[in-house]
Amino acid sequence: MPSPATRSIRLHPRLKYTHGHLGIAASLELPFRFASGSLPIRSPTGMAAVWKWKPAVLLLLLVMTRPPAAEAGGANATAPCPLDLGYVATLPWDRAPCEPPVANGTACCMTLLSVLGVGLASRLRATGRFRLPSAGASAACLRAFSAALAAPPLSLPASLVPGCFPVQSQFAISPDYCAGVTTAAEYVAVAGNASVAGLNASCGADVASMSLCNRCLAAGIDASARLTAAAGNGSKSQNCFYLTVLYAAGISSSAGPDSPVTAACALGLALSTPSPTTSSPTSSSASHTNIAVAATIPIASLLLVSLVALLVWRNRREHTKGRSIQISEERRSRPRPNTGSVMFDICELSKATGGFAERNLIGRGGFGVVYRGVLADGTVVAVKKMLEPDVEGGDEEFTNEVEIISLLRHRNLVPLRGCCIADDDPDEGKQMFLVYDYMPKGSLDQYIFEDGQGRRRPALSWAQRRTILLDVARGLEYLHYGVKPGIYHRDIKATNILLDADMRARVADFGLARRSREGQSHLTTRVAGTHGYLSPEYALYGQLTEKSDVYSFGVLVLEVMSGRRALDLSDPSGVVLITDWAWTHAKAGRPGDVLAQALRKEPSTSVAAMERYVLVGILCAHVTVAFRPSMPEALRMLEGDMDVPDLPDRPQPFGQRIAFDEGETNFSASSILSGGGGPLVDFGDMLR
Structure with missing residues (x-):
C-alpha cells in the first residue's frame, strides 16, 4: 500500500525545548548557534520503504538532560582523551553536511555527534563504561576530534567542533543517568537478562538489511522501556534509549560500532558508500541507501540536545533573580x-x-x-x-x-x-x-486504575466510558482543527482527562500544548509526555504532528476499554505495551478479550459497539502514521458514522516471548522499526 503524499515542512529557526517528562517542566526556546547566526533545522533527505520523509525534516530523539555533576570534572583539564579516534578518517561517513561552505550547521553538528558516537560506543565495548570519565577527558576528546577532522584527508574547518560543542564537558558521565546506569554490567542488571538477550540476539549479527535492522531497533526499544520503568518518573529515565543505542552498537554488535553497517543501523550515521555485505550490487546499494539515508542520527540528536540542556542549566544558574511581571501595587488579581x-x-x-x-x-x-x-x-x-x-x-x-x-x-x-x-x-x-x-469528579485514571493502596472508584459503565471517550475525541478535534493554527496537546493520558460534576470529560494540562503551523509538523528538541502514550516517532525523534495526539488517544481508548495500563511489566506473556497486547487479541479475531471484566457483564447487544471502540483504539495507536485516522475520522468511527477499516498489518509485537512448534522459546523483537536506518520506526509516512 503506497504511503500518502507528504507535506512540505518549514521550520522556525529556533527549537522549542521543554524540560520535563514526569519531571520538572520548563518551556525553553533556544537558538542553536554555529559560528555566527542561528542554525536552520534540516534533516537527512529521503526515506526508504514506507518512510517517505520530505527534505528539511530534522528528527530528534529523546533528550538527554545533563546533570550538574558533569561540571565537577571541569578541574581535570589535563586529562587525556580515552577515545581512539583513528576511525574518523577511515570510516566512510557522509561528510557533505560539514564541507565548506556549511549551509546547514545543524545537519553538520548532528553528523559530527553521530561520528563521535562511534567512539563512545567503542569505548563502551572496550571498558564496559558509558561516555567519558570526566569533564577534562571530554574536553581533551573534543580537541582530538577537531584535530582529526582538520587533518588530511578530511581537511574540514577547524571551527566545526567548537561551534557544535561549545560546552566541553558535554560528554562526561554522571551517575545521575537512566536508573543510575553507568556501566554495561549495570545496564544488564537493570534491563534484565531476557531483555538484554533479545537485544544481543537481534543486534549481534548482520544488520545490513532493513528487516534485520528493524529487529535490532525493536529489541532496543523493548530494553529501553524496561530501563525506563526501573528509572521511575525522574529525569534519569530520559537517557534510557540513548544508553540502549550505545549498548547495541558497542556490546551487542559482533562487528563493533566502527563497522559501517553497525554505525548506519544502530548509531544512525549516514554513509557515503554502499555496504559491501549485501549479496548484489543493486541490492547492496538500495539496502545501504535505506540505512544511510533513512538514518536520522539518533546519537547526534541526543548529544546535541543534551548540549542545549546543559547550556540551559548553566544559564539558569547564572541568571539573576528579579525578572517578574510587575504586580499592581494593590496586590490583587x-x-x-x-x-x-x-x-x-x-x-x-x-x-x-x-x-x-x-x-x-x-x-x-x-x-x-x-x-x-x-x-x-x-x-x-x-x-x-x-x-x-x-x-x-x-x-x-x-x-x-x-x-x-x-x-x-x-x-x-x-x-x-x-x-x-x-x-x-x-x-x-x-x-x-x-x-x-476545578473539576469535582477528579481524573479519569481514578476510575479505571487502582491507586497505590489497591483502591479504585466504582467501575464505569459502558455508557459512561463511551461518553468520556467521545468527549475526549471532540476536545482533541477542536484543538487540531477548531483553532488556527491547530494545537497539539502532546500529553494525552488518563490523568489529564478530568471529569466535571456530570461525569463529562474535559481535556486538561495545556502547559504542554504547542501551536502548529499550517502545513507543518512540529519538531521539538525536547520530547514532553509520558512513556506508553508517546507515539514512536515523537518519542524517538521529536517528530510531532496531530497524529502524535491520535496515537496517545488510541492508547487512552485501549486503557479505558480494558482497564490495563499503557505499560504493564507484569504481564506473563512479556508484552509490555498495551498496543501490542490489544493487537495480538484483535488479529486473532478476539477483540472482546481486550474488554475489562466490568464491560463483559454488559448486555450482549453492546458487545459489537464495544469491540468497535477497541478496534478504533488499535487503529489510532498504529505504529505506521499513515494508517492512523485523523481525530475527526476517529470520532466518526466511534460514533458509528464511519466504518472501521480492516486493521492494516503491523510488525510483530516486540518484547514478546514466542513459543515455536519445536518448543523453542525466543525473546523476539518486532519489526516496528523501518527502513534499515537507525534507530527509526516503521511508521510509514510520518506526515500523512
Missing part, C-alpha cells in the same frame, strides 16, 4: 487586556489554597503539583504550581502562551483562568502557577 486570562497575585493563591497546604493537594505529576483552592469570591479553582518555572523566553513568553490557551473555549476542555508569576520569596525562588476551573 487583575484581568489582562483583550484576553480572557487573569494575572493572579501569589498572596491570593496562597490564601485560596491554605498556604498550599498538603490537605489541598489533589494531584501530582511530572510537570507540577495541583492544589484545590477557593478564591475570595467563592470560586473553586485548581492551582497548578510548575515544578520548573524558568522559561528561556522570559515571563512574556509564559504569559503569551497563557493568553493563547485561555482564549480556547470548548465544552470538552478545562478552562484556564489565568496565571501567576512570583520571585520575591528568597526561599522558594521563582514560582509560576496556572489557575484552572
Whole structure:
C-alpha cells in the first residue's frame, strides 16, 4: 500500500525545548548557534520503504538532560582523551553536511555527534563504561576530534567542533543517568537478562538489511522501556534509549560500532558508500541507501540536545533573580487586556489554597503539583504550581502562551483562568502557577486504575466510558482543527482527562500544548509526555504532528476499554505495551478479550459497539502514521458514522516471548522499526 503524499515542512529557526517528562517542566526556546547566526533545522533527505520523509525534516530523539555533576570534572583539564579516534578518517561517513561552505550547521553538528558516537560506543565495548570519565577527558576528546577532522584527508574547518560543542564537558558521565546506569554490567542488571538477550540476539549479527535492522531497533526499544520503568518518573529515565543505542552498537554488535553497517543501523550515521555485505550490487546499494539515508542520527540528536540542556542549566544558574511581571501595587488579581486570562497575585493563591497546604493537594505529576483552592469570591479553582518555572523566553513568553490557551473555549476542555508569576520569596525562588476551573469528579485514571493502596472508584459503565471517550475525541478535534493554527496537546493520558460534576470529560494540562503551523509538523528538541502514550516517532525523534495526539488517544481508548495500563511489566506473556497486547487479541479475531471484566457483564447487544471502540483504539495507536485516522475520522468511527477499516498489518509485537512448534522459546523483537536506518520506526509516512 503506497504511503500518502507528504507535506512540505518549514521550520522556525529556533527549537522549542521543554524540560520535563514526569519531571520538572520548563518551556525553553533556544537558538542553536554555529559560528555566527542561528542554525536552520534540516534533516537527512529521503526515506526508504514506507518512510517517505520530505527534505528539511530534522528528527530528534529523546533528550538527554545533563546533570550538574558533569561540571565537577571541569578541574581535570589535563586529562587525556580515552577515545581512539583513528576511525574518523577511515570510516566512510557522509561528510557533505560539514564541507565548506556549511549551509546547514545543524545537519553538520548532528553528523559530527553521530561520528563521535562511534567512539563512545567503542569505548563502551572496550571498558564496559558509558561516555567519558570526566569533564577534562571530554574536553581533551573534543580537541582530538577537531584535530582529526582538520587533518588530511578530511581537511574540514577547524571551527566545526567548537561551534557544535561549545560546552566541553558535554560528554562526561554522571551517575545521575537512566536508573543510575553507568556501566554495561549495570545496564544488564537493570534491563534484565531476557531483555538484554533479545537485544544481543537481534543486534549481534548482520544488520545490513532493513528487516534485520528493524529487529535490532525493536529489541532496543523493548530494553529501553524496561530501563525506563526501573528509572521511575525522574529525569534519569530520559537517557534510557540513548544508553540502549550505545549498548547495541558497542556490546551487542559482533562487528563493533566502527563497522559501517553497525554505525548506519544502530548509531544512525549516514554513509557515503554502499555496504559491501549485501549479496548484489543493486541490492547492496538500495539496502545501504535505506540505512544511510533513512538514518536520522539518533546519537547526534541526543548529544546535541543534551548540549542545549546543559547550556540551559548553566544559564539558569547564572541568571539573576528579579525578572517578574510587575504586580499592581494593590496586590490583587487583575484581568489582562483583550484576553480572557487573569494575572493572579501569589498572596491570593496562597490564601485560596491554605498556604498550599498538603490537605489541598489533589494531584501530582511530572510537570507540577495541583492544589484545590477557593478564591475570595467563592470560586473553586485548581492551582497548578510548575515544578520548573524558568522559561528561556522570559515571563512574556509564559504569559503569551497563557493568553493563547485561555482564549480556547470548548465544552470538552478545562478552562484556564489565568496565571501567576512570583520571585520575591528568597526561599522558594521563582514560582509560576496556572489557575484552572476545578473539576469535582477528579481524573479519569481514578476510575479505571487502582491507586497505590489497591483502591479504585466504582467501575464505569459502558455508557459512561463511551461518553468520556467521545468527549475526549471532540476536545482533541477542536484543538487540531477548531483553532488556527491547530494545537497539539502532546500529553494525552488518563490523568489529564478530568471529569466535571456530570461525569463529562474535559481535556486538561495545556502547559504542554504547542501551536502548529499550517502545513507543518512540529519538531521539538525536547520530547514532553509520558512513556506508553508517546507515539514512536515523537518519542524517538521529536517528530510531532496531530497524529502524535491520535496515537496517545488510541492508547487512552485501549486503557479505558480494558482497564490495563499503557505499560504493564507484569504481564506473563512479556508484552509490555498495551498496543501490542490489544493487537495480538484483535488479529486473532478476539477483540472482546481486550474488554475489562466490568464491560463483559454488559448486555450482549453492546458487545459489537464495544469491540468497535477497541478496534478504533488499535487503529489510532498504529505504529505506521499513515494508517492512523485523523481525530475527526476517529470520532466518526466511534460514533458509528464511519466504518472501521480492516486493521492494516503491523510488525510483530516486540518484547514478546514466542513459543515455536519445536518448543523453542525466543525473546523476539518486532519489526516496528523501518527502513534499515537507525534507530527509526516503521511508521510509514510520518506526515500523512
